[in-house]
Amino acid sequence: MTRAWNFSAGPAALPLEVLQQAGEELSDWHGIGAGIMEVSHRGKAFSGVIAEAEADLRELLSIPENYKVLFLQGGQTLQFAQVPMNLLAGRSADYLLTGAWSQKAYKEAARIGRARLVASTEENGKFLRLPDFGSLPFDKNAAYFHLCTNETIHGVEVHEDDETRLFDAISAAAPGLPLVADMSSHILSRPLDVRRYGLISAGAQKNIGPSGLTIVIVREDLLGRAAAGTPALLDYRNQADNDSMLNTPPAFAIYVAGLVFKWLKARGGLAAMAAINREKARRLYAAIDGSGGFYKNPVDVACRSNMNIPFTLPGVELEARFVKESEAAGFIGLKGHKSVGGIRASLYNAVLPEAVEALLRFMDEFRAAHG
Amino acid sequence: MTRAWNFSAGPAALPLEVLQQAGEELSDWHGIGAGIMEVSHRGKAFSGVIAEAEADLRELLSIPENYKVLFLQGGQTLQFAQVPMNLLAGRSADYLLTGAWSQKAYKEAARIGRARLVASTEENGKFLRLPDFGSLPFDKNAAYFHLCTNETIHGVEVHEDDETRLFDAISAAAPGLPLVADMSSHILSRPLDVRRYGLISAGAQKNIGPSGLTIVIVREDLLGRAAAGTPALLDYRNQADNDSMLNTPPAFAIYVAGLVFKWLKARGGLAAMAAINREKARRLYAAIDGSGGFYKNPVDVACRSNMNIPFTLPGVELEARFVKESEAAGFIGLKGHKSVGGIRASLYNAVLPEAVEALLRFMDEFRAAHG
Numbered sequence: 121m122t123r124a125w126n127f128s129a130g131p132a133a134l135p136l137e138v139l140q141q142a143g144e145e146l147s148d149w150h151g152i153g154a155g156i157m158e159v160s161h162r163g164k165a166f167s168g169v170i171a172e173a174e175a176d177l178r179e180l181l182s183i184p185e186n187y188k189v190l191f192l193q194g195g196q197t198l199q200f201a202q203v204p205m206n207l208l209a210g211r212s213a214d215y216l217l218t219g220a221w222s223q224k225a226y227k228e229a230a231r232i233g234r235a236r237l238v239a240s241t242e243e244n245g246k247f248l249r250l251p252d253f254g255s256l257p258f259d260k261n262a263a264y265f266h267l268c269t270n271e272t273i274h275g276v277e278v279h280e281d282d283e284t285r286l287f288d289a290i291s292a293a294a295p296g297l298p299l300v301a302d303m304s305s306h307i308l309s310r311p312l313d314v315r316r317y318g319l320i321s322a323g324a325q326k327n328i329g330p331s332g333l334t335i336v337i338v339r340e341d342l343l344g345r346a347a348a349g350t351p352a353l354l355d356y357r358n359q360a361d362n363d364s365m366l367n368t369p370p371a372f373a374i375y376v377a378g379l380v381f382k383w384l385k386a387r388g389g390l391a392a393m394a395a396i397n398r399e400k401a402r403r404l405y406a407a408i409d410g411s412g413g414f415y416k417n418p419v420d421v422a423c424r425s426n427m428n429i430p431f432t433l434p435g436v437e438l439e440a441r442f443v444k445e446s447e448a449a450g451f452i453g454l455k456g457h458k459s460v461g462g463i464r465a466s467l468y469n470a471v472l473p474e475a476v477e478a479l480l481r482f483m484d485e486f487r488a489a490h491g
Numbered sequence: 492m493t494r495a496w497n498f499s500a501g502p503a504a505l506p507l508e509v510l511q512q513a514g515e516e517l518s519d520w521h522g523i524g525a526g527i528m529e530v531s532h533r534g535k536a537f538s539g540v541i542a543e544a545e546a547d548l549r550e551l552l553s554i555p556e557n558y559k560v561l562f563l564q565g566g567q568t569l570q571f572a573q574v575p576m577n578l579l580a581g582r583s584a585d586y587l588l589t590g591a592w593s594q595k596a597y598k599e600a601a602r603i604g605r606a607r608l609v610a611s612t613e614e615n616g617k618f619l620r621l622p623d624f625g626s627l628p629f630d631k632n633a634a635y636f637h638l639c640t641n642e643t644i645h646g647v648e649v650h651e652d653d654e655t656r657l658f659d660a661i662s663a664a665a666p667g668l669p670l671v672a673d674m675s676s677h678i679l680s681r682p683l684d685v686r687r688y689g690l691i692s693a694g695a696q697k698n699i700g701p702s703g704l705t706i707v708i709v710r711e712d713l714l715g716r717a718a719a720g721t722p723a724l725l726d727y728r729n730q731a732d733n734d735s736m737l738n739t740p741p742a743f744a745i746y747v748a749g750l751v752f753k754w755l756k757a758r759g760g761l762a763a764m765a766a767i768n769r770e771k772a773r774r775l776y777a778a779i780d781g782s783g784g785f786y787k788n789p790v791d792v793a794c795r796s797n798m799n800i801p802f803t804l805p806g807v808e809l810e811a812r813f814v815k816e817s818e819a820a821g822f823i824g825l826k827g828h829k830s831v832g833g834i835r836a837s838l839y840n841a842v843l844p845e846a847v848e849a850l851l852r853f854m855d856e857f858r859a860a861h862g
Contacts, residue, residue: 323739371703
């Protein structure tokens, strides 16, 4: 078996050790004579799996006791609807637009209820920076303030300093306004102060596990506000009261996510991962910035993402060639999102430093040949 | 590796050949250097997987061209909401109650819009029969007529003759009224005339594949009627227009379902499976009925399910002992649903005849020891 250098944006690379264990246990989990996806979700085996996954996630993210952890379906896209269905309670919500995903969230919220555009950083169709959080016109009476803390397509990330600035700005201008964040593409990439948020959600298929699983971390006081007519399954309160098993959960995806959580713990947890992730990203940005303009990343240096690094080459023909030759050289997933073109390398936890080094060598060779 | 005799109601047994292939391909699918759950859902590898799964399902069920096949998330429980959100269009819908699942569907539809109870077969808290379809008071102006064609908990199935009677009754009394069926627990157990239905849905975790995947087969003229405010992801029209990829689909579950479809085709398709399934069920019902009253199944013989066979023993203590001793003897999943108690054996496609024979031997021995 040969593993490619996988830089996919999601679904994305999973740790090889996790895949090997899942493969070995696929038709006989812990000697029970069946795979974990072949047994009742209410039985002892799976109940243990989901409880352990939750406990490990709570440990990794230091999730306080007054937060519920929900294992849901529908991806972050369904959260774009589920958040306003559950939290608006007849009010308006504030939306900050910093890229394609926060844009989608805003559009969906406006379909469900009242959503207000607080600010957008779009300039000529591009999203390259974060706003000055201190000067945002927060609505003190809003149901919540929504943002996407890592824009996968545009490569814009809210780093820890900016997160603190945002939190301080809200605390000053609109105390108590719940912060709601789509963290799909950088959750678990670094330590997180969950207490700053009312609700955090993330599709699993980037830094958590297989697609088909969405994790929601929600403060208990925000439960029980769902609008009348909300489908039973989409009411956070119902799912919280039923330990995410109002109906059959996506059992295999939860099991694999649990293995990923153990893999992260064995590697020293999120502080250790953050150091590795920062260094991986630093190496790649240095290669881009040091390429004499052959490779370019246009994002404001202060909010360049450590997870998703888009870059361009001189012309679309050369970019197409880069993709094609990279695939021939054993790389996967380097083509940029169709909406923005170019190249994109996603450096999630399971993308090891040696994969980045291999990419840097390939980029050097490609530039030498075509620069 | 020892495989148990797995009679779980869902998540349920999968074919061993499918699990073995999935295990072998988990970290390197067809030599691409990554597992199928690690690559973009829009790339060549997964696009091929989902297209092939759809083509095989269309072949197995002879799905006509004017029906869309959707691969969704949320389980049948979300369909209980999604069906009325998409099909009511301001009208009322007719619901037939023949067990716990149609009851849930009715309750959820009434939360979303107007639902009318056409008939219920409940007697003293039990569901043991089907109604006389010819005498049902169909609403000619209803948006659709909803039923569950196999009640997993109560073991009541609409067999082919009854299906024909229902179809003829609707054609006579309310021509054009779309028939909507929850077929979660018996889809793919026998051939099906899809043209009789407006919409068919099924959670995967019984007879299709892993949990976290729901299949919807919907006639094209029923698309595009979703109520305003329906979340984008829950609008069948959107999913149909985007080939079930409005967002990232549950890729691994779809891949495994595709392997199951190939497994079914290799075994001669649904006519062959139906013959095997009928014989498996006949053997078990014969053992129950021939046990001198030790084992009892109370369901009307005409609508006893071939997939889910609940039965009782003399007293709850003996039932608990049966469950415990069966587990010690290498059986899984024989405990009845908590809402009805007793024992339940689910005989999905992947439960082979030899598993049923093993169960019959165990039942004989248990009766000899405790009868």
